Amino acid sequence: MITNEFWLDRWKTGRIGFHQEGVNPKLIEFWPVLPKGSRVLVPLCGKSNDMIWLAEQGYEVTGVELSSLAVIQFLGDNDLAFSTHQDGNLKVHTVDGLPLxxxxxxxxxxxENNFDACYDRAAMVAMPDSKRSDYVTHTLERLSPSATVLLVSLEYDGDKQGPPFSVTEQSVVDLWGSEIQKIASENLAQTNPSYKEQGHSIFKESVWRIHPE
Ligand SMILES: C[S@@+](CC[C@H](N)C(=O)[O-])C[C@H]1O[C@@H](n2cnc3c(N)ncnc32)[C@H](O)[C@@H]1O
Known part of the structure; x- marks a missing residue:
């Protein structure tokens, strides 16, 4: 079962193979130009450097993450000064000198509501089947009606147990709504031999977007 304890334990024991050192190339390639100051939500953000890139573009970035270790590592690795306040059960860490x-x-x-955009990499696919619909509903509720979403999804064959979980294209549309459009797709099993070695002939990474064109 994928519980909050599961994720806290992954961080405690350093099993964070999902973390990428650089900025995700798909973010750089496919993030649309939005007005400076747009509020961007990054759910289940881990210690992703993608947030730094988004903040450097002039957006007001809010990442949400369960693990205090992830947060400490993110702030420490990037040498960020910050201040913290408690908001109910949540701790809000505000970075100095970056809109983050x-x-x-x-x-x-x-x-919180009324975000202008959402960036989901390794968040929806981190959610098991039983929680995925709640996750997407909760995310859509945080966004303004005209908000932009950039989503990176995965779909694979073989008997791998997630996370990351395989999510079909039909499920992506069913979950996010008919306005979501696939804008790129790559079968990583064709380009990276390690996926073949893990028994996959398909390991498809797709990029999806809701607004703007
Ligand atoms: C697969 S990782 C992806 C992290 C990040 N998006 C990235 O691209 O590196 C999923 C993250 O979601 C966090 N997480 C899982 N369940 C959560 C929850 N209910 N609330 C907040 N964070 C959660 C985990 O601690 C983990 O850091």
Missing amino acids: RIVEGDYFEFN
Whole structure:
């Protein structure tokens, strides 16, 4: 079962193979230009450097992450000064000198609204089947009606147990709504031999977007 304890334990024991040292190339390639100061939500953010890139573009970035270790590592690795305040069960860490906040706690308790955009890499696919629909509903509720979403999804064959979980294209549309459009797709099993070695002939990474064109 994928519980909050599961994720806290992954961070405690350093099993964070999902973390990428650089900025995700798909973010750089496919993030649309939005007005400076747009509020961007990064659910289940881990210690992703993608948040630094987004903040450097002039957006007001809010990452939400369960693990205090992830938060400490993110702030430490990037040498960021910050201040912290408590908001109910959540701890809000506001970074000095960059438009960036990390909210530490359970995403399902995070209830701010009216975000202009959302970046989901390794978040929806981290959620098991039983929680995925709640995750997407909770995320859509945080966004303004005209918000942009950039989503990176995975779909694979073989008997791998997630996370990351395989999510079909039909499920992505069912979950996020008919406005979501696939804008790129790559079968990593064709380009990276390690996926073949793990028994996959398909390990498809797709990029999806809701607004703007
Ligand atoms: C697969 S990682 C992806 C992290 C990040 N998006 C990235 O690209 O590196 C999923 C992250 O979600 C966090 N997480 C899982 N459940 C959560 C929850 N209910 N609330 C907040 N964070 C959660 C985990 O601690 C983990 O850091």
